[in-house]
Amino acid sequence: MATHFSPCSSSSTNFLPSSCFKNETTVLFSRFAVTVPRKSSWVTQIHSRIQGRKHFHIKSSNGHPLNAVSLQDGLDGSLTAKEHDKSQGKEKPSIPISEAEKEESTLSITVVGASGDLAKKKIFPALFALFYEDWLPENFTVFGYARTKLTDEELRNTISRTLTCRIDQRENCEDKMDQFLKRCFYHAGQYDSEGDFSELDSKLKEKEAGKVSNRLFYLSIPPNIFVDVVRSASLRASSLNGWTRVIVEKPFGRDSESSGELTRCLKQYLTEDQIFRIDHYLGKELVENLSVLRFSNLVFEPLWSRDYIRNVQLIFSEDFGTEGRGGYFDNYGIIRDIMQNHLLQILALFAMETPVSLDAEDVRNEKVKVLRSMKPLQLEDVIVGQYKGHSKSDRSYPAYTDDPTVPKDSRTPTFAAAALFINNARWDGVPFLMKAGKALHTRRAEVRVQFRHVPGNLYKRNFGTDLDKATNELVLRVQPDEAIYLKINNKVPGLGMRLDRSDLNLLYSARYPREIPDAYERLLLDAIAGERRLFIRSDELDAAWALFTPVLKELEQKKIVPELYPHGSRGPVGAHYLAAKYNVRWGDLSGDDS
Ligand SMILES: NC(=O)C1=CN([C@@H]2O[C@H](COP(=O)(O)OP(=O)(O)OC[C@H]3O[C@@H](n4cnc5c(N)ncnc54)[C@H](OP(=O)(O)O)[C@@H]3O)[C@@H](O)[C@H]2O)C=CC1
Numbered sequence: 001m002a003t004h005f006s007p008c009s010s011s012s013t014n015f016l017p018s019s020c021f022k023n024e025t026t027v028l029f030s031r032f033a034v035t036v037p038r039k040s041s042w043v044t045q046i047h048s049r050i051q052g053r054k055h056f057h058i059k060s061s062n063g064h065p066l067n068a069v070s071l072q073d074g075l076d077g078s079l080t081a082k083e084h085d086k087s088q089g090k091e092k093p094s095i096p097i098s099e100a101e102k103e104e105s106t107l108s109i110t111v112v113g114a115s116g117d118l119a120k121k122k123i124f125p126a127l128f129a130l131f132y133e134d135w136l137p138e139n140f141t142v143f144g145y146a147r148t149k150l151t152d153e154e155l156r157n158t159i160s161r162t163l164t165c166r167i168d169q170r171e172n173c174e175d176k177m178d179q180f181l182k183r184c185f186y187h188a189g190q191y192d193s194e195g196d197f198s199e200l201d202s203k204l205k206e207k208e209a210g211k212v213s214n215r216l217f218y219l220s221i222p223p224n225i226f227v228d229v230v231r232s233a234s235l236r237a238s239s240l241n242g243w244t245r246v247i248v249e250k251p252f253g254r255d256s257e258s259s260g261e262l263t264r265c266l267k268q269y270l271t272e273d274q275i276f277r278i279d280h281y282l283g284k285e286l287v288e289n290l291s292v293l294r295f296s297n298l299v300f301e302p303l304w305s306r307d308y309i310r311n312v313q314l315i316f317s318e319d320f321g322t323e324g325r326g327g328y329f330d331n332y333g334i335i336r337d338i339m340q341n342h343l344l345q346i347l348a349l350f351a352m353e354t355p356v357s358l359d360a361e362d363v364r365n366e367k368v369k370v371l372r373s374m375k376p377l378q379l380e381d382v383i384v385g386q387y388k389g390h391s392k393s394d395r396s397y398p399a400y401t402d403d404p405t406v407p408k409d410s411r412t413p414t415f416a417a418a419a420l421f422i423n424n425a426r427w428d429g430v431p432f433l434m435k436a437g438k439a440l441h442t443r444r445a446e447v448r449v450q451f452r453h454v455p456g457n458l459y460k461r462n463f464g465t466d467l468d469k470a471t472n473e474l475v476l477r478v479q480p481d482e483a484i485y486l487k488i489n490n491k492v493p494g495l496g497m498r499l500d501r502s503d504l505n506l507l508y509s510a511r512y513p514r515e516i517p518d519a520y521e522r523l524l525l526d527a528i529a530g531e532r533r534l535f536i537r538s539d540e541l542d543a544a545w546a547l548f549t550p551v552l553k554e555l556e557q558k559k560i561v562p563e564l565y566p567h568g569s570r571g572p573v574g575a576h577y578l579a580a581k582y583n584v585r586w587g588d589l590s591g592d593d594s
């Protein structure tokens, strides 16, 4: 077959490297192709599942044993009683591992961009937490890779400062840290150098000592070098006899075109099954619990539709500004940074139909269906804001444009509110309101479900005329202080008939007094296990961008000026007008919850 090379062109946003070339016939994991000729993705998938099942014995987030396929180790789908018990949420790897199996495979995790903020803050600590709790396989090594020159010891020193043990599990903490750090190594190299990745490959091989090697690359780097790294890593450092997977951090493009281009470029070197697009909100405990709450409780699912739900609110706020990330942020803004991914993913989980099973493809199919049923966001349904400087009790808080990496005349929104609609039978006419902002008065992420009025409510006069106060509201507080609570109307004890608002409150810290794992732990574990359910499939990504790209372009073309709001305030008043247009009040500002 003829081989065509065509430029995988660099987008106007400088999102992709100009050196992205397309070889339509063979490039896909060419080193892998030495032993496994190019095959259709399902063959690759089965191959990787078999490899994974044979060599790993970790359980993933859907409770399935390793590799997160519906097939269980015994191939007949049956679990032993003990395994079943463990899969129901009890901790620790569940499947007995023979000594021979323990010996024969290795896992190498390479953190590309190891000198960066995310690697230090989240990835190494998450890997340590997994190690501490015995979730990692016996034979594993962690490699840091970046351009900064560091020795193994220097990397260990740097990351040791960010490792912590769980508050409730401090036993042998220091020992465990030492053991973990001994498994950490560093290789300095350029991101586009095949030679440097060959050297990494040699080092990995040395550690793998001839065993079956499974390799995970975590791209914790700016997006303009994703493709360079994937090319070099896939050509020079992919596994010859096990699986190779790549975790890609957001942003996945900045609009439909650049995202499509990125996917196309990545797929020259990787199959879709090898790409794990991370949205860390999907790894958060309460987000994971959303489906459990809905699909395992009869009291909720029957109410989950336009018949009973008046509106749904997805709220994200941070009480700090861009602080050091202004350079990145100014090219994206809050809609791309938070709404198009984190909040939209929660919305999709919230609104999807019941999946056939918990298998990744079944869940992701349902999410895609919801996203495709949505109307693209309209300009009249968005308001944007930007924080300005503010002084309070002798302290001054900077404006967004005070950040030296942000242009003084930047119109990038640091706050946005939006109303979205799902055009399907379940959700027709129900506003899904999103609100996201930086430098606000509080840090929180939550989902609020406001129910309709009780028809002909017998007790309405006990509330006076404000019927809004008498509706039920279900709140899933994702962070901080994880909780699920339901606002109900209740009789105040006493001889009279007075009603008030009370909460049925499931506060996690009271009910589950143990530290909740960080989202990155769950996601890393799933990537190792080959479980894709909590990662974004390319068609999901396309559908997500299709909803936001037109309005993002319009905001830019029309040079819409964001409404200024003081740093540390509750955001621009425009958000209230937008909600009022749909007869909604923001639940987080309603008095008892603000
Ligand atoms: N930090 C965070 O909280 C979050 C980050 N992300 C995403 O994760 C990824 C990593 O984030 P973060 O760690 O903050 O990023 P950094 O800016 O810290 O970059 C990571 C590393 O990449 C290298 N690097 C930085 N800029 C360039 C450049 N222009 N060209 C080549 N190499 C460069 C540097 O390593 P060296 O110079 O040693 O090669 C740096 O240490 C990004 O895609 C980001 O969007 C997502 C969610 C949150």
Ligand SMILES: O=C1O[C@H](COP(=O)(O)O)[C@@H](O)[C@H](O)[C@H]1O
Pocket (backbone or CB within 6 Å): 280, 318, 337, 445
């Ligand atoms: O992806 C991002 O998320 C963080 C917020 O994450 P959280 O887990 O701390 O809530 C946000 O600060 C950042 O701007 C964004 O890129």
